[in-house]
Amino acid sequence: MANKQTMRKVPAASALAALGDPMRCAIFEQLARKPSPVGALAERLPVTRSAVSQHLRVLKEAGLVTDMADGTRRIYRLDPRGIGAVRDWLDKHWTKALDAFQAWSDAQDEEEDRR
């Protein structure tokens, strides 16, 4: 069947690498807020349209965003099929949480040492 949807396996590493760039991360978060065309993203962020397009291509290849035609424009949004987005959020979350635990726990010990 020509239009059969194929299940894509997205390597998590590429999703993480794609979001390692701060501007791509910003674009991703903008799209989480609201599906948008390239022009609207370029207006909200300090980069050119063509830079936004390039970043979107990387995000799309990583399975994080998807696009659909809307008249002459393309609307980008988070790819709901991709679990790359969820995994990335969790990865960032656990990194932040463990770092916070380490800082807090070590601070408790320093406080005890001072007593």
Added chain:
Amino acid sequence: MTIAPILRSVTVKAPPATAFARFTQQMARWWPASHHVGGEPFHEIVIEPHPEGRWFERDKAGVEVQWGKVLAWDPPGRVLLGWQLTSDFKFDPAFVTELEIRFDPDGTGTRVTLEHRNLERYGDAAEKMRAMLDSGWPGIVADFAAFADQE
């Protein structure tokens, strides 16, 4: 479909028993404050210290939102939790991903290793999510956005 587990570790100065107690019983003291699931910031985060114990946040007004449950309680070396928040950050008793935290001696301190696995189970959720989005249900992306905003 399988997806790689998340594996993270840090080393803390405290010995394992202390690190275990601080991690599991004083969670609200160190957990990133913006990462709450309920509508209000958490006041406490509770892990009931026994198998099948609930893991939940409680806000100042006493409203509780469950995150998961205890699958194995083995102080001071290990705790296995069920993380039961779906991709739209809602508690689902039928959805369980394993979160194992190990506390291994490292010199006079502790190496804390966290592994979040069974992430492919989010694939099933993603399929459901897609079906809902396709039928016009708008909540998911907005919920995700609310979370992303808290970063």
